[in-house]
Amino acid sequence: MNTIWALAKVVVLEMVRRKDFYVLFILTVLLTATAGSVNLFNDRSIVRYLKEICLLLIWASGLVIAITCTARQIPAERESRTIFPLLAKPVTRGQFLLGKFLGCWVATGLAVALFYLFFGLVSASRDHEWPVLNYLQAAWLHWMMLGIVVAFTLLGSIIFAAPSSNGTICFVSAAGILLLSRHLNKVALSLAEPLQSLLYAFYFALPHLELFDARDLVIHGAELIRWDMIALATLYAASYTAFFLFAAWLVFRRRPLN
Amino acid sequence: MHTALPLALALAVALATGGRLLLWQQSRAHDTGSVFALLLGESRRAFASQVFLKADAYFHRGFYTSVFDLALPEGKTHLAKAAESHDHHNHTQQQHPNRDWIETFGRNFYPSEHRHIERLGEAREILPWLRLAAELDPHRVDTYTVAAYWLRERLNKVNEAEAFLREGLRANPDSYEILGELGRLYAENHRDVPRARAVFDLAIVKWLRQEASKPNPDELAYAQILGQLAALEESTGNLDRALAHFTRLKRVSPAPDTVQKRIDELKAKLGRPL
Numbered sequence: 001m002n003t004i005w006a007l008a009k010v011v012v013l014e015m016v017r018r019k020d021f022y023v024l025f026i027l028t029v030l031l032t033a034t035a036g037s038v039n040l041f042n043d044r045s046i047v048r049y050l051k052e053i054c055l056l057l058i059w060a061s062g063l064v065i066a067i068t069c070t071a072r073q074i075p076a077e078r079e080s081r082t083i084f085p086l087l088a089k090p091v092t093r094g095q096f097l098l099g100k101f102l103g104c105w106v107a108t109g110l111a112v113a114l115f116y117l118f119f120g121l122v123s124a125s126r127d128h129e130w131p132v133l134n135y136l137q138a139a140w141l142h143w144m145m146l147g148i149v150v151a152f153t154l155l156g157s158i159i160f161a162a163p164s165s166n167g168t169i170c171f172v173s174a175a176g177i178l179l180l181s182r183h184l185n186k187v188a189l190s191l192a193e194p195l196q197s198l199l200y201a202f203y204f205a206l207p208h209l210e211l212f213d214a215r216d217l218v219i220h221g222a223e224l225i226r227w228d229m230i231a232l233a234t235l236y237a238a239s240y241t242a243f244f245l246f247a248a249w250l251v252f253r254r255r256p257l258n
Numbered sequence: 259m260h261t262a263l264p265l266a267l268a269l270a271v272a273l274a275t276g277g278r279l280l281l282w283q284q285s286r287a288h289d290t291g292s293v294f295a296l297l298l299g300e301s302r303r304a305f306a307s308q309v310f311l312k313a314d315a316y317f318h319r320g321f322y323t324s325v326f327d328l329a330l331p332e333g334k335t336h337l338a339k340a341a342e343s344h345d346h347h348n349h350t351q352q353q354h355p356n357r358d359w360i361e362t363f364g365r366n367f368y369p370s371e372h373r374h375i376e377r378l379g380e381a382r383e384i385l386p387w388l389r390l391a392a393e394l395d396p397h398r399v400d401t402y403t404v405a406a407y408w409l410r411e412r413l414n415k416v417n418e419a420e421a422f423l424r425e426g427l428r429a430n431p432d433s434y435e436i437l438g439e440l441g442r443l444y445a446e447n448h449r450d451v452p453r454a455r456a457v458f459d460l461a462i463v464k465w466l467r468q469e470a471s472k473p474n475p476d477e478l479a480y481a482q483i484l485g486q487l488a489a490l491e492e493s494t495g496n497l498d499r500a501l502a503h504f505t506r507l508k509r510v511s512p513a514p515d516t517v518q519k520r521i522d523e524l525k526a527k528l529g530r531p532l
Contacts, residue, residue, distance in 0.1 A: 040386050040389055041409060041415055041418040042415070042418060043382050043385070043415070045379075045382065046382050046383060046385060046386055047383070048316065048383040049383070049386035049387065182324075182364065183324060183326040185357050185358055185361065186326040187326065189357065204360070208360055208364065210364070211363065211367055213367065214367050214368070216369050217320070217367065217368065219320060220316075220320040220369060222319075222320070222369060225367060226366065229363070229366040229367075232363065233367070
């Protein structure tokens with residue numbers, strides 16, 4: 001475990017040193033501030049549109065950070081040839097993958113926490129309410145979802161040659177799942193067999209990232225999500241994360257490093 | 259054939275088409291001043307519909323049926339219907355039974371109950387989307403009428419409603435719907451009877467000019483304008499004018515019997531035979 005944690009710490013420190021997060025955070029702040037400064041029928045208490053824009057930016061930034069941070073991990077180690085001394089220490093390939101995953105996931109979690117803190121401040125400045133538990137639930141679900149994305153991207157970084165192609169494929173896949181997978185079953189039901197069964201099977205096999213999107217509940221001030229549902233969602237995310245990590249290990253363990 | 263001929267022909271066609279397009283563009287209302295027009299061009303109108311639907315989703319506290327679910331048969335959003343007639347549609351009608359466990363589970367993480375905004379002042383939350391819809395498509399008339407209704411009726415922002423309607427009228431000078439809503443604002447909020455009457459009269463003229471000759475005219479809008487005008491005349495004691503408007507209203511009203519009762523009452527007041 002110490003080995004995994006040591007590897008993860010390096011990844012977190014690397015992300016702290018890089019400018020990606022800072023740029024995205026400043027962009028989110030600037031765009032939210034611009035949206036907040038618009039005069040809408042002389043009413044300064046309108047807040048939900050601002051929450052919506054801020055959360056949209058947070059979700060986009062979260063995906064970008066998770067995917068770009070993860071996609072470059074293994075290719076960078078290969079390119080700089082630091083992967084050889086690392087695996088000769090001895091660090092097993094499984095530990096190496098787990099360390100990289102944990103580092104990316106924790107780094108993404110830190111970014112998500114800061115983003116949601118900013119969101120809470122924006123919301124409180126207009127709404128004069130502080131539903132901390134609702135925000136915690138939304139941030140937790142968001143982080144769990146990013147866990148699946150990180151594991152998926154890690155698998156992609158072993159399969160695809162370049163980090164750019166892997167990043168693009170992962171970003172398009174994640175965005176596609178978020179936007180469309182909720183409706184795939186409805187589309188499937190309107191098709192004839194055997195397409196219906198095929199699409200339905202695809203619908204069940206997909207990791208439903210949209211399940212973790214509680215933005216609308218936060219925006220419209222809904223009640224807390226039941227905690228047993230949060231636990232189930234966490235279990236769902238953990239299952240898919242474990243599946244992608246296992247698949248990554250299966251591919252990585254026999255792959256030549258140079 | 260000489261190779262220059264097809265080139266010359268293509269150039270002539272291009273110049274002629276370009277000239278026609280330029281004339282067509284100049285003949286259209288000028289709404290190219292906004293940032294959205296500059297960035298998105300004509301495609302912004304497609305986004306305007308989505309933004310208007312967003313306002314409807316806010317009216318339902320985040321709940322809205324997607325394009326993959328059933329659309330409203332009348333082709334109108336609940337928000338617009340509520341603004342038109344205080345719509346109280348069936349709240350169970352749109353609830354679909356869950357198709358599988360993922361859908362059942364997923365309903366815990368997004369607004370899945372059909373509810374309307376309830377708290378006083380909560381209606382203000384739909385306004386940014388209506389404002390944006392108007393920016394994206396200034397020729398979408400219901401954006402102005404719906405926003406004006408919520409500003410006027412629920413938020414008591416009469417001046418803002420008037421300003422927004424006037425902005426809509428500048429972009430759509432022939433809109434009888436906007437004129438009808440503006441007349442209502444003058445009659446109900448400003449109590450400015452002469453101005454309300456003038457605006458309603460203008461709305462009727464515009465309606466007759468645009469809709470009367472159509473095979474399926476927008477009779478509901480006409481009936482609403484006539485009803486408002488007739489009620490205005492009745493309240494100010496101009497019973498003859500009110501009677502004339504109610505008589506016209508009876509021809510297009512979906513409830514002619516109710517209108518006939520009003521006509522009979524007015525005739526009785528005027529001492530005329532029924």
